[in-house]
Amino acid sequence: MRPPRSTRLGFQPPAIGEEEIAAVTETLRSGWLTTGPRTALLEERMASYLDAEHVLAVASGTAALHLALLAVGVQPGDEVITSPITWPATANVIEHCGATPIFCDVRDTDLNIDPALIPALVNERTRAILPVHLAGQPADLDPISALGLPVVEDAAHAAESVYRGRKIGAISDASCFSLYATKNIAAGEGGLVATNRDDVAEAIRNMRLTRRGDGSHYDQVTAGFKANLSDVLAAIALVQLDRIDAHALIRQRQFDLYDVGLADLDGITPLVRDPRDVHALHLYVVRIDAARAGADRDAYQRALADELIGTSIHFLPVHKLTWFRDRYPAQPPLAVAEHAGREVLSLPLSPAHSDDDILDAIDAVSRLHERFTA
Numbered sequence: 154m155r156p157p158r159s160t161r162l163g164f165q166p167p168a169i170g171e172e173e174i175a176a177v178t179e180t181l182r183s184g185w186l187t188t189g190p191r192t193a194l195l196e197e198r199m200a201s202y203l204d205a206e207h208v209l210a211v212a213s214g215t216a217a218l219h220l221a222l223l224a225v226g227v228q229p230g231d232e233v234i235t236s237p238i239t240w241p242a243t244a245n246v247i248e249h250c251g252a253t254p255i256f257c258d259v260r261d262t263d264l265n266i267d268p269a270l271i272p273a274l275v276n277e278r279t280r281a282i283l284p285v286h287l288a289g290q291p292a293d294l295d296p297i298s299a300l301g302l303p304v305v306e307d308a309a310h311a312a313e314s315v316y317r318g319r320k321i322g323a324i325s326d327a328s329c330f331s332l333y334a335t336k337n338i339a340a341g342e343g344g345l346v347a348t349n350r351d352d353v354a355e356a357i358r359n360m361r362l363t364r365r366g367d368g369s370h371y372d373q374v375t376a377g378f379k380a381n382l383s384d385v386l387a388a389i390a391l392v393q394l395d396r397i398d399a400h401a402l403i404r405q406r407q408f409d410l411y412d413v414g415l416a417d418l419d420g421i422t423p424l425v426r427d428p429r430d431v432h433a434l435h436l437y438v439v440r441i442d443a444a445r446a447g448a449d450r451d452a453y454q455r456a457l458a459d460e461l462i463g464t465s466i467h468f469l470p471v472h473k474l475t476w477f478r479d480r481y482p483a484q485p486p487l488a489v490a491e492h493a494g495r496e497v498l499s500l501p502l503s504p505a506h507s508d509d510d511i512l513d514a515i516d517a518v519s520r521l522h523e524r525f526t527a
């Protein structure tokens with residue numbers, strides 16, 4: 154076994170190279186800093202990559218979700234059904250529309266929303282369904298689409314995902330991607346909405362920037378936001394898009410190393426990946442069963458930090474966070490999500506990491522497993 158590390162291994166550092174730096178410099182020299190030609194090119198190239206009619210660039214994945222919900226008609230008093238195993242932004246944007254998030258429990262296999270449980274939650278106030286593609290594994294969209302309600306996907310983890318032969322981005326009313334610093338296309342900040350609906354694209358175009366000028370006058374057709382993307386960030390995203398396949402290959406190798414390296418550790422199990430789909434390999438999430446692994450997730454996370462291995466949690470169930478708990482005290486228990494929320498741990502994964510880095514992480518987990526189960 155390899156000795157413990159002497160330098161900290163980051164959980165998910167971005168893979169930024171000289172090309173990204175040159176692209177930023179070039180943009181700064183161009184004199185055009187805000188939404189402009191680079192953003193337009195990013196939208197065009199992402200539309201082609203995602204097989205989508207339209208891609209609209211916005212300021213964040215959160216803004217993408219917010220504007221997409223508004224664009225499909227979510228209004229105050231409505232309900233939107235979503236997954237509790239997600240970043241809180243997914244539920245916050247429902248609140249920002251004046252609507253209520255209705256949390257639906259997840260499947261024990263991949264921790265994506267359980268389509269079998271959705272129909273019982275649908276009523277006359279239900280305006281949309283918001284599935285999340287956790288870690289890059291597509292949610293089961295066919296039974297969700299079959300319910301006939303607008304579907305807005307949280308595709309923050311799913312830039313490369315394919316569901317049963319169709320790209321995520323090409324399927325639902327809207328798919329919302331994030332360009333946040335840790336994401337598969339990392340620009341630092343930014344978001345994208347992909348849609349095949351002309352009306353959704355037009356609504357988002359009108360909302361992401363309040364002012365749309367066409368000469369000396371300006372006008373507005375809706376009370377918009379300031380949710381546009383800067384060309385400086387679009388320039389980074391364009392280079393990251395050039396590297397998307399190369400980066401995916403590196404993460405695939407890291408997944409393979411983890412799959413093999415952790416296979417014999419009783420009680421430490423990766424989330425299930427469906428072989429019918431393309432997984433975006435955004436996060437390597439394991440579940441730690443305290444009874445078999447000798448210690449719980451929190452003990453492993455603390456001990457890994459002591460071993461200089463950075464980890465993260467995706468995710469704590471949103472309905473259990475203070476604000477949602479206080480706001481909806483009568484929330485019914487969501488047994489699978491709540492159990493999983495105590496077990497999930499995401500291990501280091503990044504095209505910026507070497508194979509040796511990942512082997513260090515595997516050895517650290519193995520060493521702790523040996524200690525905790527002794």
Ligand SMILES: Cc1ncc(COP(=O)(O)O)c(C=O)c1O
Pocket residue numbers: 213214215216239240242243285307309310330331332333342343344
């Ligand atoms: C599942 C999920 N949804 C939404 C978001 C929000 O994206 P952003 O940070 O770009 O606003 C994130 C991550 O940041 C996420 O992981």
